[in-house]
Amino acid sequence: MLTVLIVDDNAGFRTQAARLCAAEGFSTVVAGSLSELANVLSTAAPDLALVDIEFPQIPGHRLGSLIRSRQHIPIVLISALSEDHVRRLFEASDADGWICKPLTRDKLIGAVTRFVTGKRGDTAAPARTTTSPSASHSVLLIEDEPVIASRIESVLAGTCAVTTVADGGAAIEHLLRESYDCILLDLMLPYLSGFDVLRHVVLRKPELLKATVIMTAATDESLQFIDSKAVAGVLRKPFEVGSLPQLVEKVAKR
Numbered sequence: 001m002l003t004v005l006i007v008d009d010n011a012g013f014r015t016q017a018a019r020l021c022a023a024e025g026f027s028t029v030v031a032g033s034l035s036e037l038a039n040v041l042s043t044a045a046p047d048l049a050l051v052d053i054e055f056p057q058i059p060g061h062r063l064g065s066l067i068r069s070r071q072h073i074p075i076v077l078i079s080a081l082s083e084d085h086v087r088r089l090f091e092a093s094d095a096d097g098w099i100c101k102p103l104t105r106d107k108l109i110g111a112v113t114r115f116v117t118g119k120r121g122d123t124a125a126p127a128r129t130t131t132s133p134s135a136s137h138s139v140l141l142i143e144d145e146p147v148i149a150s151r152i153e154s155v156l157a158g159t160c161a162v163t164t165v166a167d168g169g170a171a172i173e174h175l176l177r178e179s180y181d182c183i184l185l186d187l188m189l190p191y192l193s194g195f196d197v198l199r200h201v202v203l204r205k206p207e208l209l210k211a212t213v214i215m216t217a218a219t220d221e222s223l224q225f226i227d228s229k230a231v232a233g234v235l236r237k238p239f240e241v242g243s244l245p246q247l248v249e250k251v252a253k254r
Contacts, residue, residue, distance in 0.1 A: 001026065001027050002047050002048070003044065004027070005029050005048065006028055008030075009032050010032075013052070013103075014030045014032065020105060024109065024112075026112070029044045034058065038070075042070065048074050050078050050099070051095070052078055052079065053077050053078065053086065054080075060078075064095055068094075076095065076097040077095045078101060079100060080101040083100050086098050106222065110222055112199065113195045113199040113202070136252075137160045138179065138181050139160045139181065139184060140165070140175065140182075141164040143186045143215070144188075144189050144190055145186075152244060155242060155244050155245060156245060163178070166189070167189050167190050168190075168194065169191060171185070172197055181248070182211050182213065182232070183211055185214055185215065186216060187216040188216065188218065198212070209232075210232055210254055212231045213231070213232050213234070214226055214231055214234045232251045
């Protein structure tokens with residue numbers, strides 16, 4: 001089981017973060033002071049550390065060397081400060097990522113997806129497939145907005161066999177069962193997010209990362225957890241849908 005270390009002097013936040021982790025099947029260890037942190041690092045083996053920037057005694061963005069002297073683990077800074085302020089402190093630290101409070105499920109899954117791997121159950125959902133006699137590539141479209149999905153299907157209809165699903169659970173089911181030349185993945189999905197889908201790809205079919213194109217309107221805070229060099233591309237919404245046939249052709253040739 002994946003273990004998350006939560007370093008924050010706010011007991012309420014530690015409880016809320018631990019509950020969020022538990023809901024995702026992760027175990028937690030917590031520290032509210034330097035002495036507790038030292039004890040945890042000597043007795044536990046966490047896979048990821050969430051560290052409050054405004055930690056007393058030593059600011060969180062300066063704790064990296066202390067933590068890594070005991071455990072070599074990814075460190076993600078968390079803070080209620082403004083996004084610009086957090087980014088500047090992150091750039092002056094040796095942390096791997098940063099999150100603005102509140103800590104949400106997608107932010108947690110994003111950090112886990114980018115820096116560590118874990119396990120979770122799968123959920124299936126109905127899908128629809130559009131194809132044509134001249135279809136040369138198979139595409140899995142993962143998009144919950146009907147209007148956007150319909151536009152993409154229409155643009156790709158002449159050259160691709162498109163299977164469309166609207167949630168992460170269905171996407172995972174199809175990825176594990178079928179083969180696709182290109183995957184068009186929206187990050188903000190109901191129930192299981194695009195980060196969940198990426199985590200399952202990393203765990204079970206890592207070769208599909210280079211066939212995956214991220215489509216998202218997410219902020220930079222979320223996009224930092226996407227390794228742009230590992231995937232086929234990142235499209236920031238709104239994007240020109242008419243360019244997708246050429247992009248799919250390029251990805252399929254890889």
